[in-house]
Amino acid sequence: MLGQQERKRGSRTPKSVRLEVAELFITGKKDLWEIKRDYNIVTSRCIHNWVRKHESEIRERLSEKIVPLSPVMQEPIKNETVSPLESENKRLKEMLYHSNLKIDALETLITLAEKNYQVSIRKNFAAKQSKRYGEGTVK
Numbered sequence: 001m002l003g004q005q006e007r008k009r010g011s012r013t014p015k016s017v018r019l020e021v022a023e024l025f026i027t028g029k030k031d032l033w034e035i036k037r038d039y040n041i042v043t044s045r046c047i048h049n050w051v052r053k054h055e056s057e058i059r060e061r062l063s064e065k066i067v068p069l070s071p072v073m074q075e076p077i078k079n080e081t082v083s084p085l086e087s088e089n090k091r092l093k094e095m096l097y098h099s100n101l102k103i104d105a106l107e108t109l110i111t112l113a114e115k116n117y118q119v120s121i122r123k124n125f126a127a128k129q130s131k132r133y134g135e136g137t138v139k
Contacts, residue, residue, distance in 0.1 A: 021047060022054045027062070032100065044104050 021039055024030045025047060032044055041047060110121050 018050045019054055019058065022051045023058050023062075025051050026055065026058055028097070031097075032104070045108055048104065048108075 017039070021035055021041070024035055025032065030038070032047060035041065035047060036044065113119070114121050
């Protein structure tokens, strides 16, 4: 794995590694944090860019193998009985996965907006509170 190897910052990652990372993310075999740790990747944006760039190629290759794209979204085999807890757990994992994607997208959007418009969007906790109407005024 690339995690054990040292890479120089800014060096180009080999295409085989980029494809491997994108495939792990698309199939759901590893989550974003595991991939970042195992492959020594600093930003999530890098992984999302690789997924976007190589997604069609990976999905085409996976469809040839007839492998389901996400184990979380797999339908249970009809012969097996699935308990209500297992199905609820599966549904919650899927919701968590989509929520994490949404959070990453929103954080990227805020970062880009701050960079492009030079405006601080994130909340400044040290900001003074405005006075409510009527408080502190003479009647």
